[in-house]
Structure formats: structure tokens, C-alpha cells
Amino acid sequence: MVEVLGVPLPALLGQLLLALINGSFYAVLSLGLALIFGLLNIINFAHGAFYMLGAFVAWLLLQHVGIGYWPSLVLAPLVVGAFGMVVERLLLRRLYDLDHLYGLLFTFGLALILEGTFRQIYGISGQPYSIPPALSGGTNLGFMFLPYYRGWVILVSVVMCLATWLIIERTKLGALMRAATENPDLVRAFGVNVGLLVTLTYGFGVALAAFAGVLAAPIYSVNPIMGSHLIIIVFAVVVIGGMGSILGAVVSGFLLGLCEGITRVYWPEASSVVIFVIMAIVLVLRPAGLFGRRA
Amino acid sequence: MRPEGSTGGPAAATAAVVAKDRAPGRTGLWALAALVALLVAPLFVYPVFLAKVLCFALFATAFNLLLGYAGLLSFGHAAFFGFAAYVSAHATKVWGLTPELGILAGTATAAVMGLVFGVIAIRRQGIYFAMVTLALAQMVYFVSLQAPFTHGEDGIQGVPRGHLFGVIDISSNTATYYLALGVFVLGFLVVYRAIHSPFGQVLKAIRENEARAVSLGYDADKYKLLAFVLSATLAGTAGATKALVFQLASLTDVQWQMSGEVVLMTLLGGVGTVLGPMVGATIIVTMQNYLAHVGSITTIVQGVIFVVCVLLFRRGIVGEVQAYLARRRQGGR
Numbered sequence: 001m002v003e004v005l006g007v008p009l010p011a012l013l014g015q016l017l018l019a020l021i022n023g024s025f026y027a028v029l030s031l032g033l034a035l036i037f038g039l040l041n042i043i044n045f046a047h048g049a050f051y052m053l054g055a056f057v058a059w060l061l062l063q064h065v066g067i068g069y070w071p072s073l074v075l076a077p078l079v080v081g082a083f084g085m086v087v088e089r090l091l092l093r094r095l096y097d098l099d100h101l102y103g104l105l106f107t108f109g110l111a112l113i114l115e116g117t118f119r120q121i122y123g124i125s126g127q128p129y130s131i132p133p134a135l136s137g138g139t140n141l142g143f144m145f146l147p148y149y150r151g152w153v154i155l156v157s158v159v160m161c162l163a164t165w166l167i168i169e170r171t172k173l174g175a176l177m178r179a180a181t182e183n184p185d186l187v188r189a190f191g192v193n194v195g196l197l198v199t200l201t202y203g204f205g206v207a208l209a210a211f212a213g214v215l216a217a218p219i220y221s222v223n224p225i226m227g228s229h230l231i232i233i234v235f236a237v238v239v240i241g242g243m244g245s246i247l248g249a250v251v252s253g254f255l256l257g258l259c260e261g262i263t264r265v266y267w268p269e270a271s272s273v274v275i276f277v278i279m280a281i282v283l284v285l286r287p288a289g290l291f292g293r294r295a
Numbered sequence: 296m297r298p299e300g301s302t303g304g305p306a307a308a309t310a311a312v313v314a315k316d317r318a319p320g321r322t323g324l325w326a327l328a329a330l331v332a333l334l335v336a337p338l339f340v341y342p343v344f345l346a347k348v349l350c351f352a353l354f355a356t357a358f359n360l361l362l363g364y365a366g367l368l369s370f371g372h373a374a375f376f377g378f379a380a381y382v383s384a385h386a387t388k389v390w391g392l393t394p395e396l397g398i399l400a401g402t403a404t405a406a407v408m409g410l411v412f413g414v415i416a417i418r419r420q421g422i423y424f425a426m427v428t429l430a431l432a433q434m435v436y437f438v439s440l441q442a443p444f445t446h447g448e449d450g451i452q453g454v455p456r457g458h459l460f461g462v463i464d465i466s467s468n469t470a471t472y473y474l475a476l477g478v479f480v481l482g483f484l485v486v487y488r489a490i491h492s493p494f495g496q497v498l499k500a501i502r503e504n505e506a507r508a509v510s511l512g513y514d515a516d517k518y519k520l521l522a523f524v525l526s527a528t529l530a531g532t533a534g535a536t537k538a539l540v541f542q543l544a545s546l547t548d549v550q551w552q553m554s555g556e557v558v559l560m561t562l563l564g565g566v567g568t569v570l571g572p573m574v575g576a577t578i579i580v581t582m583q584n585y586l587a588h589v590g591s592i593t594t595i596v597q598g599v600i601f602v603v604c605v606l607l608f609r610r611g612i613v614g615e616v617q618a619y620l621a622r623r624r625q626g627g628r
Contacts, residue, residue: 043422101368109601116594236430276434280415287418
């Protein structure tokens with residue numbers, strides 16, 4: 001059997017596949033964080049809670065309405081995104097003129113409320129959510145076994161990130177968003193409804209988190225605390241990548257997922273801290289982040 | 296952080312002036328009354344609860360030094376609090392050190408951690424600073440989860456309170472309370488001294504306008520780092536003392552939720568006020584005591600308090616009272 005540094009190749013590749021899945025979630029979540037931060041100047045601490053909410057909405061739809069995975073993949077992000085937009089319109093909007101730290105504190109409180117509510121109702125033992133029949137099973141690639149669902153998660157995450165990037169770089173709406181990120185007052189002077197743009201951006205970022213939540217539901221169980229741990233790692237990813245560029249957020253998400261996976265193979269105990277260690281090293285060597293501009 | 300936002304300011308300035316105008320003698324009198332109240336308190340209230348309040352009051356006061364006076368929001372203070380608790384528990388239980396040496400060991404560990412974290416985190420500002428400290432603290436959490444001496448999910452249980460200086464038996468709850476009171480008063484005086492010294496003034500200047508402070512020749516990073524280390528050290532003292540009071544050091548104290556709790560205490564009591572963190576700590580600890588057995592209600596209530604504080608009264612309780620007194624004084628003139 002082929003071995004790489006003492007680890008059998010199929011085992012190594014299997015771990016790397018898992019790593020890429022984690023990387024997909026990091027990428028999609030940090031993409032949403034970066035979008036929201038660009039326009040609202042707020043770090044959305046509730047991002048992990050919205051991710052959890054996405055998974056729960058999908059689970060609830062299945063339990064109580066009988067709506068399955070595929071419709072949920074669209075419905076859950078819409079529902080959670082709409083909820084996010086309501087929160088932005090009614091509450092978050094009042095904080096834009098204040099120190100940015102208040103936005104962080106507000107969304108932290110929001111995350112506690114959401115997480116606490118679901119924990120109170122459903123406890124912390126996860127709810128199972130099965131893989132859709134069309135994607136169950138897998139195929140043997142000769143050098144490793146590829147479960148279809150895992151391949152699907154990676155594929156759809158990459159497509160989603162590319163689509164978002166295309167919308168922002170190539171469409172009129174994206175151009176307006178970029179302009180409003182640079183100078184909202186000037187864009188407003190041209191007659192653009194910047195307020196609406198901000199609401200839509202927040203909704204879109206939140207919907208992305210919920211989308212990741214639905215993707216995650218069949219892999220991890222649906223759990224009220226699934227988001228809070230993830231969001232801290234995503235923060236580290238965002239610090240490493242720098243929030244200056246969309247592509248930077250996505251690339252660093254996948255890369256760090258891989259780093260974590262490789263560490264899990266060779267030094268399992270360190271895998272939970274490796275991203276934080278990388279963050280510390282990056283901060284010392286390149287304080288603005290790998291892709292960031294100096295603020 | 297400036298609660299009034301980018302536009303406000305005069306009200307806070309007036310409050311500061313009013314506070315300064317007040318005769319120092321009266322402040323001393325109030326302090327004396329408070330101390331007497333704290334000394335007799337265990338006659339009326341369960342001492343362990345009181346000691347817990349004091350530990351958290353010191354924790355929040357240390358945190359407020361950083362947020363209220365240096366304007367730095369750390370979301371990772373649980374690392375210092377919790378890890379110092381582990382160190383002091385280990386030192387007294389396994390190495391058999393006396394309680395005061397145990398607390399010192401915890402404090403010293405927190406100081407070193409504060410220095411390392413500070414050097415890394417201060418390279419980024421504002422929101423990034425909060426995220427970096429949170430991430431670093433999560434690293435400490437994972438280390439605590441896996442390191443053998445912390446005993447993972449069990450924590451270090453049955454920590455002996457022992458004999459203070461090897462002589463005074465502090466195994467009774469009341470004796471432990473007085474130890475916590477002594478530690479708290481010491482820690483509080485250190486913070487009080489720091490914020491009323493030229494060092495504190497420079498910190499405030501950096502908070503208000505870093506570029507200007509730098510142009511006046513102050514090395515802003517050095518001041519921020521010093522404030523961070525001091526804050527981390529005292530947070531460690533609080534955690535180390537808590538480990539002796541409860542005879543337990545566990546993962547609860549290093550979790551990110553704990554970092555959030557100390558932010559909440561400070562925010563609720565009043566960021567940048569001397570008494571605010573104590574008031575906030577008292578309210579939150581009391582609330583937790585009553586809601587502890589109702590599942591996740593505590594988390595929800597804490598979230599609601601966060602949201603309400605941020606949206607409606609950013610000055611916190613003590614800050615609002617000060618502003619009200621200042622307004623009344625102005626009206627009366």
C-alpha cells in the first residue's frame with residue numbers, strides 16, 4: 001500500500017476530503033462575514049447562530065411540514081435571510097453611527113438569544129438529518145472511496161463562492177455594492193437607495209450562512225451549539241485572510257481547512273488549535289492578513 | 296468606547312468634571328461605609344455567594360481597565376481567568392502550596408499569558424482586536440481540554456483551601472470570604488490607582504485620539520500593552536481566587552461564554568466607570584444564582600440584556616446614574 005510519511009494514502013485522502021468539507025464551511029461563512037463587514041462595518045457575531053438556524057429550519061421543515069432536503073436548500077436560506085433583514089431593519093440599523101464594537105456586542109447578544117432558545121427547546125443532543133436519497137452512497141475512485149454527499153458539499157460550496165464573486169465583480173448590483181463599500185455618501189448622492197442595499201447585503205450574508213447550515217445538517221447532526229464553535233474558527237480565518245478581498249476570504253477558508261486536516265493526520269491533538277497558531281504567526285509576520293489591505 | 300457615538304461627548308465630559316468637583320473627603324467616607332458593609336455582609340448573606348460576587352467584581356474591574364480606559368475590547372479574558380484558576384488549583388492541590396502562593400502562581404501565569412497575547416493582539420485594532428483575542432482564548436480552551444493536568448471535562452476538584460501563610464486556617468466559608476475580600480480590595484486599589492495616574496490619563500488620550508497621542512510623543516502600543524498585561528494579570532488573580540473559593544477549576548471558566556459574561560457585566564454596570572463593573576457583576580451573578588436550574592434561560596436573559604444595553608442604555612447603570620446626577624446639578628445651578 002502506498003504511504004505518505006507513514007500514513008496510508010487512502011486514509012490521508014479521506015482526511016483531506018473531510019478537511020475540504022470543513023474548508024467549504026469556513027469559506028462560505030467567512031465570505032458572508034466579509035460581505036457584511038464591507039458594507040455595514042459590523043462583525044456579525046450571530047453568523048454562527050444563523051448557520052445553526054439554517055440547519056434547524058431545514059430539520060423543522062422536514063419534521064413538521066414534510067419538506068425534504070432539496071426544497072429546504074432554497075427555503076431555509078430564504079427564511080433565515082428574511083429574518084436577518086428584519087433584524088437589520090429594526091435593530092441593527094440604529095448602531096451604524098456608533099463605535100463598531102457595539103455592532104459586535106449586539107450580534108453577540110443576538111447569538112446568545114438564538115442559541116439559548118434552541119437549547120432550551122431541543123437540548124444539546126443533536127437531531128439526525130439523513131442524506132437525501134439521490135446523494136447517498138458513494139463511488140470507489142481506485143485510490144479512495146468518495147461518498148457522493150461529501151463531494152456534493154465541496155462542489156456546491158465552490159460554485160456558490162464563485163457565483164457570489166461573479167455577482168460582486170461583474171453585475172450592476174455588485175458594482176453598486178462595491179461603490180457603497182468605498183463611499184456610501186457619494187453613492188447616495190447619485191440617487192441609490194444605500195439603506196436598501198445594506199439590508200439586502202446583510203440578508204444575503206445571513207442566507208449564505210443558513211445555506212451552509214443546511215449543507216452541514218446531514219454531515220453533523222442538527223445541534224443548537226453547532227454554530228458557536230465554528231464562528232470562532234471562522235473569525236480566525238477572517239483575521240488570517242484579511243477582510244479586504246472576497247476571494248481572499250474564500251481561498252483562506254479552503255486553505256485553512258486543509259491545514260487543519262493535514263494536522264489531524266499527523267498530530268491529532270494539535271488539530272483543534274492549528275488555525276489559531278497560524279493566526280498568531282500571520283499576525284506577527286503580516287499584521288494586515290494574507291490578502292488584507294492595511295486599515 | 297464612547298457610548299454617545301461619534302457625535303456625543305459633552306455629557307460625559309460634564310459628568311467627569313462634576314465627579315472631580317466633589318470633595319475627596321466624601322468619596323473617602325463612602326468608601327469606608329462600603330468597606331464596613333462588606334466586612335459585616337457574611338453575617339447576613341451566604342459567604343460563598345458573596346465571595347463569588349467579589350471574584351467576578353474583580354474580574355470585571357480588571358476587564359474595564361482595558362475596555363473603559365484603553366478602549367480595547369478583549370473577547371478572550373476567560374483565558375486568563377480560567378487558566379489562572381487551573382494553575383492555582385494545581386499548585387495548591389498537587390504541589391501543596393499555601394493559598395496565597397497558589398493565587399500568586401495563577402496571577403503570574405496570567406501575566407505571562409497577557410504579555411504574549413497582548414504582543415500578538417495589539418497588532419490589530421478595533422473589531423480585529425476583539426476577534427484575535429477571542430481566537431487566542433479558544434486556543435487556551437482547547438489546551439485546557441486536552442492537557443493532562445487540567446483533567447479535561449472533570450476539572451480539578453477538591454482543591455484544598457489550606458492555611459494562609461501556612462498559619463491561618465481558611466477552610467471555613469467565612470474565612471475564605473475574607474480572603475476574597477482582601478484580594479478584591481487590593482486588586483481594586485491597583486486599578487483605581489492606575490486609572491487615576493498619569494498612566495491612566497495617557498490611556499484615555501490614546502482611546503480618544505490615538506494619532507494625536509502618538510504625535511505628542513507617547514508610544515501608544517507600549518501603553519496599550521501595559522494596560523493589557525495589567526488587566527490580564529488581575530483577571531488571573533480573580534480566577535485563581537475563585538478556584539480556592541469553590542475548590543474547583545473547570546472548563547466553564549475558560550470557555551468563550553465566560554469572556555462574554557465579563558463583557559456583559561461591564562457593559563451593564565457602565566463601561567469606563569469605577570463602580571460599574573462591580574454593580575454589573577453583582578447583578579449578573581445574582582441572576583445566575585436564581586436562574587441556574589432553569590436550563591438555558593440564563594443564556595437567553597444574558598443575550599437580551601446585551602441587546603437592550605447596546606440599543607437603549609449604552610452608559611450602563613452607573614453611567615446613567617452619573618449622567619442623571621450631572622444633569623440635575625446643571626439644572627440646579
